[in-house]
Amino acid sequence: MNDDVSHDAISLELCSSTTPHKGGGTSSHLCESQKSENGEDSSRNVDEGVSRLPLETFLLQRQRVSDKTLQARKRVEDHWEASVFETFNKALRQHGLLPPYPCPAAEHVNGQERHLLDREKQRVYSEFIRRSRMQLPEFVRPLRGETNFDSRPNKALEISSWNPSWNSYDHKSKWSNIVHHGVKPKSKSPFPKQSSPPKNHGSTLRALNSIIKSLRTGQDTKRYVILDIDLLSILEDFTCSPFGASVNDNTAEKGEITISYDAAVAIANRVLDVASKHPDQQHMITGDVNGAFRHIPIAAEVVGRFAGTIPELGILVIDLYCPFGWENSPSSYWVAGAAINHLYACAAPMWPDQPTCAKVFDAKAWCDDHIAIEADERRRATRKKFSSWFKEGKALGLNWNLKTLTVSMPPEKIRKALTRVQELIGCERTTRTKLNKLVGSLRHVVTCIRPAASFFQRIAEQARLSPRFGSTSISQDVTEDLRWFELILQRGRLNSIPLVQFASRSAPNYHVQMDASDRGLCALFPAHKQFFQLEFDHAQRELIREFNQSGNNEFGINVRELMSVVYAALIWGSSWTSGDEDPESHVKFWIDNMSAVAWSNKRFSRNPFAQMLLRIASLCEVQHGFFATASHVAGVKNEMADAGSRVWQSSSHALTFSRLSSSCQQVQIPDDWRNLSRLWERYCEQEL
Incomplete structure (x- = not known):
């Protein structure tokens, strides 16, 4: 999905299909309809063989409806943005402040691009808090347009109550709470008051230009609020974490949401199912919710717990949306991701001449990646209006060939994994960062090579238990497992793995x-x-x-x-x-x-x-x-x-x-x- 139409990227009004539209954003599936409450599809063909509507005409009509809906939604969002902007600027003027003027995002120094924070926005927001004596929640609510009439922190998020299938979604009440109030994390115990912010990792300064680039993007999209660091002395309910870290240690157990991702085995089984019923007609399409966590807001009263400082820049950074690395971010997003999957799986082809054998769609998801595998049977899924359906393509980081029913690990990923393994073999000590990178490289090997999982577990366990700072010794068992991975990466069969073997059938x-x-x-x-x-x-x-x-x-x-x-x-x-x-x-x-x-x-x-x-x-x-x-x-x-x-x-x-x-x-x-x-x-x- 495309951030250019971010309001639709996560919206559940049109997410009964997550198929990426060529023009950006998403579109409701042109060949689908929602099932009625009794499970029957009212739009199925009644007189088999009698064409009531040419397919191209049907698709054109559905596309027009979708386009008009997207245009209307965009106009509503633009109106909302303008209203919030004007209301907030009015509050600034009441305290003798002018709205911040635009600032350049980068400059070139000695031929190098140097990214810049929006210092004008930082100055105006900080001075506004000083003059108004607001605490952070009071400041954040008008910044996001939260009112008694409409408390939604992210106006792009909606509830698909109009859709009959919504009633059967398990987490609809949780999604309603997120839409209306944002995520309210529970803590294990009261947060202690910090006398001073914790120090950042040394890598923060080494990657400072890249960090500034990310922060500036967050400023421009209202994901981050950046203030003067001296405001820490007057703001309450604040917890600063080392930059790049989060408040995981004091976050209560996730528990309430069971995340159920469809791994490669589930995709392989679906491909084999379609191939067995419709030989040579199986094809796949993939789409992802770009920046998934960035759409899920944190409730205004707790955003102060997601803060950090960079003393070298004199800034205090507050994250207004679920941050990457926070242990509850995946489960908070999954309330939406599972809804996308649910609505898609409850939809079915609706072209009047669709064969009666065509059933509901099958939905697969891995975090923010949504995958559909269908038979190319009498226009069950159109190719013209969407990003390409394929018989050979990439999903979950692997290369899938639906013609030969095989899957392969990309050569560049094999080389990267081998390099990282060889860098650690013979080392007595390493860092958590290097272990995490190795774990990330080896996960595809584990997917493709059946015996690899057990040898991977010890490496992953050592990465999990390693200290955040400093180094850790490499155990002898992990060293032997690294030697094993080196051997299979050098001589293993990671190309054209049959899905039958992959799916254990x-x-x-x-x-x-x-x-x-x-x-x-x-x-x-x-x-x-x-x-x-x-x-x-x-x-x-x-x-x-x-x-x-x-x-x-x-x-x-x-x-x-x-x-x-x-x-x-x-x-x-x-x-x-x-x-x-x-x-x-x-x-x-x-x-x-x-x-x-x-x-x-x-x-x-x-x-x-x-x-x-x-x-x-x-x-x-x-x-x-x-x-x-x-x-x-x-x-x-x-x-x-x-x-x-x-x-x-x-x-x-x-x-x-x-x-x-x-x-x-x-x-x-x-x-x-x-x-x-x-x-x-x-x-x-x-x-x-």
């Missing part, structure tokens, strides 16, 4: 049975009639004996069961590689140990050796293009693998296995694979 292509004992391992690959066995060496058997007696080492039965998974992935992984005819390979490991099953599926264990095994197995998944899941199998149903892991213990087990494996071929485990710790180091050293 496929049944297993291959099954592997396995078991472990105190003497060795065995795994069976029935599809190829192959098996492998591994007898533990003397050192390993000593570790097993010690563990059985005291449990003092990492070589318990759970770990040994997991070793079978690793060797199976190493030996047979290349035969599970996805091909063009089979876009994904799903391998099911059958294990009679519940802990090993859980570790394998979660790719996580607190046992350091087991976690290393999971890194190797997951690397094989990425390298060979398959994905693995594990399930439990009862020992009595796992006779062959059970006997195969115990042939060294008794002749009866050896005879049983010999009989059951007579038609199978044994595969040898290379000697240089026996030491799995050394194998992991060789991977990290790029020897493999």
Whole structure:
């Protein structure tokens, strides 16, 4: 959506479709109607096959209605702006002040652009507060045009009570409160009075020109109020945070609003659903509410809690809208974002000749990004009046190909993620800023690479727990996870990932049975009639004996069961590689140990050796293009693998296995694979 028509960007009067219009702003969907209260679409075709209105004529009529509505709304907003401007200027004159005159936004010094604050507006507003002795809420209300007759802080926000679907929206009362009063955050405890503002981070001065540019934009759009810093001594109910921070520590729990974003998996499932019902007709369109948080106002009585200072500029900055970084900003915006989704999902095509099979639209959203995936069937969605529907395009930062039903991570994002990973490998300490940047780069990898989530969690946890200022030490576990990410970014399959794999819809292509004992391992690959066995060496058997007696080492039965998974992935992984005819390979490991099953599926264990095994197995998944899941199998149903892991213990087990494996071929485990710790180091050293 476009900030040029910001009043419509978040307005719920026309948000039953969030489709971006080519001319800017939004437009109600030209091929939709609202369902009636009983769920029926009154505008559907009654006489199938009898055209009552040509499509182009219908679209033209709907476009004219939409254009006139937008024009009327713009005139109303212009009138409101003029009225507020005149009323506020009248108040200035009553205190002997003239309205602030326009000031340049930038100047060029020695060939460099230097951004400028609106110092005239700062001077006039500050002097007005001194002369009127107003507190901040009394000043903000007339500045935003809040009156007893119309208390709305942002007159562009409306309530879609005219829309029948609005009655079924879960958060309509919360939206009404935001529209009429703004967001009123609850605090955990009374705010203490500050003797002096906290110091800003050193980066504030380094990025001062960019900060001034942002502040000037906020001044011009009435998002920020900038005053003289000495007003802190006379203003009450103020809390200054370090610049770029917010009052999160004293913000009460969010709780009331459950944010439900549709991630890439939901989009993939929707694409596959449309493709299965309407082959080769699936296409997508995306739109976003530009600067979403900037449309959600903070209630006048609490705006003083969202303040900061820049002593070097002599300014006090107050944010009048939900600030980026405040923990309640996403939930406050989601009251509106969910409404956009709700109204769109309750709408349906309304062209009289639309096929009766056409149902309501499907709506997906991620924060302020709204996504629609529909079938291109008999003009269910028009292409001419909106930003382009596409079969190949970008959504949620990923490249989607609806022709081939694949998704890819953009190459530039892969390079950026790899660079950030390599910058931290080998470092003993880092900063929260660098960790947060790394987390941002790796989130797309986690989306595209199934096993990556568990290795990502420790990095994200360290970023979350790192201090705001200073540095933090990098744990050994995080270092090992960084090495894993480096490997998959260098050799991983992040291009043309099949949506079937992405959405976890496929049944297993291959099954592997396995078991472990105190003497060795065995795994069976029935599809190829192959098996492998591994007898533990003397050192390993000593570790097993010690563990059985005291449990003092990492070589318990759970770990040994997991070793079978690793060797199976190493030996047979290349035969599970996805091909063009089979876009994904799903391998099911059958294990009679519940802990090993859980570790394998979660790719996580607190046992350091087991976690290393999971890194190797997951690397094989990425390298060979398959994905693995594990399930439990009862020992009595796992006779062959059970006997195969115990042939060294008794002749009866050896005879049983010999009989059951007579038609199978044994595969040898290379000697240089026996030491799995050394194998992991060789991977990290790029020897493999």
